[in-house]
Amino acid sequence: MSAPAMPGHERLLRVVLATAIVGGPLGYLVGGLLAPAIHGSARSTIDANAAANPVTNAVHLTAFVVASFLLPVGAAGLAHLAYRRTPWLASIGGLLGVLGWLLFSALAALDDLANTMAHVPDRSSYVALLDRFTNGAVMSAYLLVYVICHLVAYVMFGIALRRARVIPLWSAWAMIASSPFTIAAFALPGEPGPIAVAVGVAALTLLLIGSLPAAQAMATWHSPSGP
Template structure:
């Protein structure tokens, strides 16, 4: 006999709340969309990791896209990416909580430092539009090597390289994504460790790095869209 307080259709209690569906869709989008934007932005920007300001300003002056459009693509990508990291943390948290937590915190710290590098890029664009000069080159070199930018660079390497690397390992250990996808995320973060200190051409290394990251993030986005976990954890009337 059915008790008076229980509804007749228990299946309705297993429906996933709309806000969880919207949240998962948003996180899934943020896991994938930033990387095509960043790839296009970095390919068209030329080498933004040169040894001196003269090369940086000359590279920006020869960009194939308008500087504002290029900066907008990169900025939008960097704005969405932290939400993608949060989604990855949620996928790995149940089975690899420590790696997911540390990787998530480091990733967000690394993302905070990108504001400084966006300002550096904007300054380089302005210098290229005004015309290269010895004063601009000296200012670029001074700005790029001062204490603040050096600290931001260290935090960026620790956060934006180390954080997602740990997230990739956590996702693999949690079996949230295939091992090949986790390996792609890890490899995508190892490449900048080699490329940046060696001043390798960022218009080549960055697209390759973010392409690997995109390859590993697509399975994570599909995993985020699965609602099985919410369905299993939905409250049931007994």
Template sequence: MNKSLSRLESALLLVAPLLMLLGGVLLVRYDDQGWDGVLAAMAAHPARSDVGWLLVAAGAALTVPPTAALAALVRARRPGLGATALVLTALGWASVPAYAMGGIVMEAMAHAPDRAAQVAVLEQFNDGRGNAFFLAAALGAVGYIVLAVGLARDRVAPAAAAVLIGLGGAGTLLVMAGPIRALLLVAVVLLLAGQAWTVTAGRRTAPASAVAAV
């Protein structure tokens, strides 16, 4: 276990992506090229889709504290880098519960009449205000790249593990609302692999003060 992380933080680094992985298998995906099909699938599998989105939202929420802990380890030596990673990754994960709430609301909409009107509303929202959530996710992806650089430079995690965390975290956020399930599952697996590697690496990162004292 990485001695720089608490037991709870280490556990969350493993549990959170597992919840998102299970949720990604269950939920009905967004598809801005076929909202009618999305609504039909949600109407056909309401419980499965809702549980999937709730699991994804829970996983995203549980990812924030241990990711903040990793960013804090980077911040001890590189304050600007660590603070940037902290703020941007938290912003990125905040978009996921919004996507999840949208999925649950869409499932409720799917049982109502006038499907054409529902599709029109979804198209209008997706082309307008919905872009704010993707922007948050994109900023979160940038945050993960910054975090990966800091983790590797300060040896908080093995370099390869840091790369996996960067790719997995950024990829998960960017494809969360996309139509291709396999992309989400691969991204989450990469994130899980990188975080598990970091937890088990056993690398101790000394605080900046300890380094200065040496």
């Protein structure tokens, strides 16, 4: 007796989740590589956006917006992959991942705000406003929750997916290692320089590489065996 075909709704769900698992980190990586300023002062951020190539900056913003939609969905997909064999790790990691990545949209909007301020007359007059907005209580809380939740989530995802034997060991380690690399990029003192950018790119590259087997596992249909 032949194995049953995958239902259309199941195929659609798996394709969407697999795309989100790998597309979210990819969008983040592309946007980060093209961003004219990363975690700089308000003045340097506005000046960098003013001097940036408008095409590459538009791609950077578009990539971040796309990533802001895909990353929370991808976190839910990773939790789904590990849930059957590691329900607690998968549930906690999934909740933290979705919560953390939902706030990435606020950071993408902040980049768009800085770009808008950079292209209005007398842009220097907006430096104090951007500085107060970026370092205010709301954005500081968003940033704190975003950083803690998504970094902890990917450590848990790496452990859970490996325990569930969904991904190989190297993939789990790449996923886990992306978190300390990200912490290192944030922790380097002063304005972000080439070293901090390189460490940040390495973190996102590890996350992307580690996510590839998980996306493949999501897209692969294992039909139940017949009687």
